[in-house]
Amino acid sequence: MHELSIASSIVDSVTESLAAYPGARVVEVRLRLGALAAVIEDSLQFCYGIATEGTPLAGSRLRVHVQPVVVHCARCGHLGALPGVQSFRCPSCGEPAHDVRQGRELEIEAIELEEPEIQA
Amino acid sequence: MNTRIVELRQGILKKNDELARALRQRFTAAGVLVLNLVSSPGTGKTTFLERTLRTLRESGDRVAALVGDLETDNDARRLAASGAPARQINTHGICHLEAEMVGRHLDGWDLSALDYLFIENVGNLVCPSSYDLGERIRVALLSVTEGEDKPLKYPTLFNSADAAVITKIDLAGPCGFDRAAALHHLNEIRPGIRVFETSAKTGVGMADWLDYLKAERQGRSAG
Ligand SMILES: Nc1nc2c(ncn2[C@@H]2O[C@H](COP(=O)(O)OP(=O)(O)OP(=O)(O)O)[C@@H](O)[C@H]2O)c(=O)[nH]1
Ligand SMILES: [Mg+2]
Ligand SMILES: [Zn+2]
Ligand SMILES: [Zn+2]
Numbered sequence A: 001m002h003e004l005s006i007a008s009s010i011v012d013s014v015t016e017s018l019a020a021y022p023g024a025r026v027v028e029v030r031l032r033l034g035a036l037a038a039v040i041e042d043s044l045q046f047c048y049g050i051a052t053e054g055t056p057l058a059g060s061r062l063r064v065h066v067q068p069v070v071v072h073c074a075r076c077g078h079l080g081a082l083p084g085v086q087s088f089r090c091p092s093c094g095e096p097a098h099d100v101r102q103g104r105e106l107e108i109e110a111i112e113l114e115e116p117e118i119q120a
Numbered sequence B: 001m002n003t004r005i006v007e008l009r010q011g012i013l014k015k016n017d018e019l020a021r022a023l024r025q026r027f028t029a030a031g032v033l034v035l036n037l038v039s040s041p042g043t044g045k046t047t048f049l050e051r052t053l054r055t056l057r058e059s060g061d062r063v064a065a066l067v068g069d070l071e072t073d074n075d076a077r078r079l080a081a082s083g084a085p086a087r088q089i090n091t092h093g094i095c096h097l098e099a100e101m102v103g104r105h106l107d108g109w110d111l112s113a114l115d116y117l118f119i120e121n122v123g124n125l126v127c128p129s130s131y132d133l134g135e136r137i138r139v140a141l142l143s144v145t146e147g148e149d150k151p152l153k154y155p156t157l158f159n160s161a162d163a164a165v166i167t168k169i170d171l172a173g174p175c176g177f178d179r180a181a182a183l184h185h186l187n188e189i190r191p192g193i194r195v196f197e198t199s200a201k202t203g204v205g206m207a208d209w210l211d212y213l214k215a216e217r218q219g220r221s222a223g
Helices: A003-018 A041-052 B014-030 B045-058 B074-080 B099-104 B155-159 B169-175 B179-189 B206-222
Strands: A025-034 A061-067 A070-072 A079-081 A099-102 A106-115 B002-011 B033-038 B063-069 B086-090 B116-120 B137-143 B163-167 B194-197
Touching: A003 A025, A003 A041, A003 A106, A003 B002, A041 A061, B002 B014, B014 B033, B014 B099, B033 B045, B033 B206, B045 B063, B045 B074, B045 B116, B045 B163, B045 B206, B063 B074, B074 B086, B155 B179, B179 B194, B194 B206
Parallel strands: A025 A061, B033 B116, B033 B137, B063 B086, B063 B116, B137 B163, B163 B194
Antiparallel strands: A025 A106, A070 A079, A070 A099, A106 B002
16 A cells, blocks of 8 residues: 555655756666565556656656665674575574664665757 | 666655654653554554553553554544543554654653653554654564464564564464464564563453563663
8 A cells, every 4th residue: 555655755756856857858767675675566566657647757667676685694794685584594504683784675776867968 | 868877865765764763862852662563453452552551550650642543533542541641643544654643643742751652553564664653662463363474474564573462362272373383483583572472351461561661661761
């Protein structure tokens, strides 16, 4: 359900940033989505279509980069990605992992714009 | 046409995160311990809080509660029956609480006159995990009637919790509740999490929970 509000927040943020690029058209929005972000990509894609209608983002693509969960192990010092989100243990030594270093992100990485040629 | 890539690196929930940070500072300065209670609908959050509020008031603690629901003020009325100030937040279709809603419902409350503020989230195990409310302790509740694998199904929420409460323990027998499996799953998702096994009907396990609250509060004001 909150995918729609996530999509609307993307539209708001990108629209704000567009002020600096008059005349530009948004081609693509690149999103970093942690495996623990509690956002369903399919549902977000669907909501993105709705939320961008009638905005400067209409017709643009949403590209999602899913980030795995990365934990730091207090026992062996290993910093590594978990294969999934069903067990929070060090992938190297198996010790329970408390320290989650990546995997909750929900951020706009970049946007791709098409701008009119500047007349010399 | 020219193509241009603009790096934004902008958190989508940045506004909520900023508001939550400001709330947390306010709560800390006022010396009030704030807890955010999250679970599926019907796990027993309100019943658990009713008993918590009543018991804390009996021991002279100053408590208040905010409760989020899509519609109705039923839960706030139940909580207010404990004698504690309680306010309802109606989200009208939004399936989680946000920091802004919490901030807006604190008007007129003197936070420094409170020891504990409990925030009951909307019954939902998905998005409340993404919205920081400025709480110091996030409590995930699961009942013996809803399956021992809840932590595996909702890892985001359980991984973000500081403590877990297993509710309706009085029904464990009839429900064939597998306690070892529940504890194992909680620890796979959130290693070392504090777990309380309670019944708000019989009072079982409530003393441990209240001891934990007092220790957390003293820990903070002493430090
Ligand atoms: N047997 C038993 N029933 C309980 C217990 N706690 C709650 N219940 C019952 O479970 C039902 C739901 O309890 P609530 O406290 O309203 O649950 P909730 O999590 O606040 O529900 P929402 O706010 O709608 O998400 C009610 O019928 C309660 O009487 C308990 O410890 N034991
Ligand atoms: Mg309730
Ligand atoms: Zn290790
Ligand atoms: Zn929601």
